[in-house]
Amino acid sequence: MRATPLAVASLLLALGAPVGYVLLIRVPLVRNHPGAYVAAFALALALAVVALARGRGRRWPAWVALGVSGLLLVAGGWFNFVGARVPATPTVLRLGERAPDFTLPDADGRPVTLAEFRGKKPVVLVFYRGYW
Amino acid sequence: MEIVAVSPDPNERSHKMAEGLHLGYRFVADRDLAVCRRYGLIHPRGGPNGEDVPRPATVVLDRDGVVRWLSLSDNFQVRPDPGDVLRAVRAL
Numbered sequence: 001m002r003a004t005p006l007a008v009a010s011l012l013l014a015l016g017a018p019v020g021y022v023l024l025i026r027v028p029l030v031r032n033h034p035g036a037y038v039a040a041f042a043l044a045l046a047l048a049v050v051a052l053a054r055g056r057g058r059r060w061p062a063w064v065a066l067g068v069s070g071l072l073l074v075a076g077g078w079f080n081f082v083g084a085r086v087p088a089t090p091t092v093l094r095l096g097e098r099a100p101d102f103t104l105p106d107a108d109g110r111p112v113t114l115a116e117f118r119g120k121k122p123v124v125l126v127f128y129r130g131y132w
Numbered sequence: 133m134e135i136v137a138v139s140p141d142p143n144e145r146s147h148k149m150a151e152g153l154h155l156g157y158r159f160v161a162d163r164d165l166a167v168c169r170r171y172g173l174i175h176p177r178g179g180p181n182g183e184d185v186p187r188p189a190t191v192v193l194d195r196d197g198v199v200r201w202l203s204l205s206d207n208f209q210v211r212p213d214p215g216d217v218l219r220a221v222r223a224l
Contacts, residue, residue: 034210095199124190
């Protein structure tokens with residue numbers, strides 16, 4: 001393969017991976033494998049290196065691909081393996097034990113007490129912040 | 133089954149999100165993270181401005197309020213597959 005198509009493929013892969021991840025964030029299989037976009041950046045970097053090694057004539061597309069994929073690999077790798085890490089916490093939740101009761105206001109300001117559901121129905125508690 | 137979503141976010145924000153996503157959740161506001169702290173579910177300084185935020189977690193309680201299934205994420209991008217949560221509820 002000639003150098004320029006390789007550089008273009010590298011750029012498409014490097015830029016397409018995060019776009020695809022965000023677009024498919026609601027698909028659990030995609031969302032729960034964020035390492036895949038880091039792998040895509042690494043593959044894009046490898047393609048850019050091959051493009052540079054074969055480069056005769058126009059070399060700038062390969063340099064651009066190398067810069068973009070290299071930056072994304074560092075940033076994406078840091079985000080996935082460092083930035084997005086959540087440290088283990090000493091949770092009081094134990095399988096087989098009752099969850100501590102609480103009362104908090106709902107969206108209309110009415111108090112919701114966990115113990116009110118007791119004897120009535122199962123409860124799924126979801127702890128989160130922001131939009132995900 | 134009752135889904136109770138606990139978040140420090142203001143209620144207006146949760147309300148908007150629930151309407152946008154057509155979610156039949158009960159959103160409750162833990163503004164000062166008192167409940168998250170009591171549950172031991174805090175990601176210290178994990179917020180965008182260095183503030184404490186909840187550690188993402190999904191917990192299935194049976195009719196007696198006993199913990200039957202638990203998912204604690206160690207990467208905030210990763211959350212349980214809703215199918216797994218439903219299976220845990222159906223298995224009760």
